[in-house]
Amino acid sequence: GIYLDYQASTPVDPRVKAIMFEVMDRDFANPSSESHSAGWQAGKRVEDARATIAEAIKCDPDEIIFTSGATEANNIGVLGAALGAPEGRRRILIGATEHKAVLEAALAAERFGYTVELLPVEGSGVIDPAELKNRLDESVAVVSVMLVNNEIGTIQPLEELVELSAAAGAFVHTDATQAPTAIDVDVRELGVDAASFSSHKIYGPKGVGALYLSATSPWRPRPLMFGGGQEQGLRPGTLPTHLCAGFAEAFRLIAEEGSGERERVEHLRNSFVRCLEENVPIFKLTGTCSHRHPGNLHARFIGIVGDDLLLRLQPHIFASTGSACTSGHLSVSHVLKAIGLSDVEAGECIRFSIGRQTTESDLARASDIIAGAIDSLGDQVRQSGR
Ligand code: PLP
Secondary structure, eight states, rough: EEEEETTTTOOOHHHHHHHHHHHHHOOOOOTTTOHHHHHHHHHHHHHHHHHHHHHHHTOOOEEEEESSSSHHHHHIIIIIIIHHSSSTTEEEEEEEEEEEEHHHHHHHGGGGOOOEEOOOOOOOOOOOOHHHHHHHHHHHHEEEOBBOOTTTTTOOHHHHHHHHHHHTEEEEEOOOOOOOSSOOOOOOHHHSSEEEGGGGGGTTTTTOOEEOOOOOOSSSOOSSSSSSSTTTGGSSOOOOHHHHHHHHHHHHHHHHHHHHHHHHHHHHHHHHHHOOOOOOOOTTEOOEEEEEETEEEEEETTTTTTHHHHHTTTTTTEEEEEOOOOOTOOOOOOOHHHHHHHHHHTEEEEEEOOTTTTTHHHHHHHHHHHHHHHHHHHHHHTTTTO
16 A cells, blocks of 8 residues: 555554664663663663754754643643642633644643633634734733644744744643654744654654643743652653654654655645546645645535545545544534635545655556546446436
8 A cells, every 4th residue: 555644653663673672672671760771771771862953953952841642631631730829810821723732731720720722723723813912912822822832733923823822921832743854843943842752653663752841931831640750750660762763763764854855845845736626527625835835635525525535545545534533533624614615515525745765656646546546436426316
């Protein structure tokens, strides 16, 4: 099959795998063990990994908190940050197209007396800073707006949003999970207080991620878990040394090779769009190719149910609708509704995402297979008289 679901997860790069195996073989001691040199060595592996990630996103190593993934990082960066806010700050503002891991973490704060407001987006997925400005005052605890959208690929211009939020004294978080494969990420330049990352979206292993937490944030998030005090007490539990090392190597590779890779992927994506436009009359790209993740292709197939098409593409093409709800759950994407699609239109959508191992011939074949599947679905629709 042709894998076109890189925004859902990426294959582990062989160079990452090699380092993980080495660490699992040699550095299995508890990285927090201070009584012997095996522990010191494992601990050094974790600290080296932390330093590598800090270098990749341009911060200090002690501003990196290892987590189990971006879901956990988002929970600390949104819910934890809200719970740590001074009295009087009880409002949370988030983008309308946030991943469920931000949306649900914010909604969980409602149980503690907070309120959540969604910032509307334009058809492109971009937030008009005026929409934020109108809502900002000293009662806002947290503002969270994602840097790159997982579904429609929008790259959000954060600068003005961050400036306005910081001026109002809010804690500013961004879900940057999809960003490293799309743009150079410099957290200092972004000016946010916290940013979430995930290893399995950048050719690293699953089960590890990070929260960047600025040393100059207006306050510290409250921990959501309690235990041995690791990760500055914000994420206690024994660190998975091999996952941290693999995650760091994945980040190092992106820092080194990312810009060339993004150019290649963008070129492939754009020619795939042209190819589908020529071969599939009912194909309609969602939005435009500018300000968009280079590997993201989100489109409607007018008159066809996206899930039917995905099924028809088995076992030849692996893609998805890209919405963050649990798979198998048929519900309309809140992201597509937020950009103004009707329920029917949203149901016609599919996300293809292109990455490191995708080739030109993969996409030429994929385009033929999609055209064929749509023809056969069309026949089926005609025969059933629908
Ligand atoms: N945020 C975004 C934008 C994502 O795309 C994902 C991935 O599904 C997540 C958060 C959750 O990440 P993880 O799988 O590391 O928990």
